Amino acid sequence: MQENFPTQKLLKWYQKNKKMLPWRVDKDPYHVWISEIMLQQTRIEAVKSYYLRFMEKLPTIEDLANVSIDELFKLWEGLGYYNRARNLKKAAMMIMDKYHGEFPRKEEEILSLPGIGEYTLGAIGSICFSLKVVAIDGNVLRVYSRVYLNYDPIDDIKVKRKIEKHLLELLPKESGDFNQALMELGENICLPKGSPKCEICPLANICQAYSKNKMLEVPIKAKKTNKKIEQYTIFIFNVQEEYAIEKRKSKGILGDLWQFPNVEGTLSKIEVEELFDKESVVNIQELFPYQHVFTHRVWQVQVYFVSLKKKIASSYQWINKTMLLNDYAIPSAFKKIVDWILEN
Ligand code: SF4
Secondary structure, three states: OOOOOOHHHHHHHHHHHOOOOHHHOOOOHHHHHHHHHHHOOOOHHHHHHHHHHHHHHOOOHHHHHHOOHHHHHHHHOOOOOHHHHHHHHHHHHHHHHHOOOOOOOOHHHHHOOOOOOHHHHHHHHHHHHOOOOOOOOHHHHHHHHHHOOOOOEOOOHHHHHHHHHHHHHHOOOOHHHHHHHHHHHHHHOOOOOOOOOHHHOOOHHHOHHHHOOOHHHOOEOOOOOOOEEEEEEEEEEEEOOEEEEEEOOOOOOOOOOEEOOEEEOOOOHHHHHHHOOHHHEEEEEEEEEEEEEOOOEEEEEEEEEEEEOOOOOOOOEEEOHHHHHHOOOOOHHHHHHHHHHHHO
16 A cells, blocks of 8 residues: 555645535535536536526425426436436435435435435535545546556456545545545546646656556456447427427336337338328428437437328327427437427
8 A cells, every 4th residue: 555645735736726616615415415416427517507507496405305307307408317316306305204304414324315326425425524435436546546556447346445445544534625636636637538637746756657657558447338239210290380209118218208209120211101191191201310329228210200280199298399498308319309300
């Protein structure tokens, strides 16, 4: 273990360089919690406007507990991973019921809330309650791997545990600032691609990767995830100024969110024409194919515009462009379709 870790230098660097972010104006656990969940998979700059809008509409845990799922999804639209939004509401309801609306302070209580894993516990626990917990995200793993020239795969749970143990030993009483300093260093200085800015890094004097010029050799990942390919044909059903959407099933990916009607597989224009009675259709247009990549799957989509004489299927909701833009949470997997409708 490195004995001479420059903790004070890192903390001073953080005080001087930390970004002024809307969720850093205080240490309110509600603010830190919402921002941390939004920041998973999304960059800081992109999260700011989502966070401000969320807090304007739902300023308290009680507001979050009482919000309708449709309104919550609309606030979340564009961030993806809608299960996270669903868990936020569940956790807020639990805080209202079990902790009288006050965010719990103990490790095991925080961890028992839906959607809160070790990383989020680390962030909330250290920033808001000065608990002795670490918050290890991809940025921290990269900084660590470079400082200690660690060639062990960072996606191996045993390796992660080892790193966690080591960082816990280094953790000062200012645990929140220490955790945030490492994350911010990874975000802005110890960059993942291209050259890290070692000449201005507060850890440069102990960094083994820097001293050996091996910064781009680490971190290492063991697994490559093989994503499942799924193919769909999606229809933009249109009657006069209205378009059909429908709710997805509750279970499974994008559960309970709105989508455009679709079938599995990639249909040719002739196959699509065969689906409809000629009398009911005004016009069928083959639009564009596109691909949407999720964490564990890829959707390959072909889109058709189908203008109809009258509305079909009672399960569809028929909405105009204004409603599409303002009232319904349509996941980003369908964004290209929404954009096409709004532009045409
Ligand atoms: S010296 Fe360079 S490689 Fe090492 S932690 Fe700092 S930025 Fe990263």
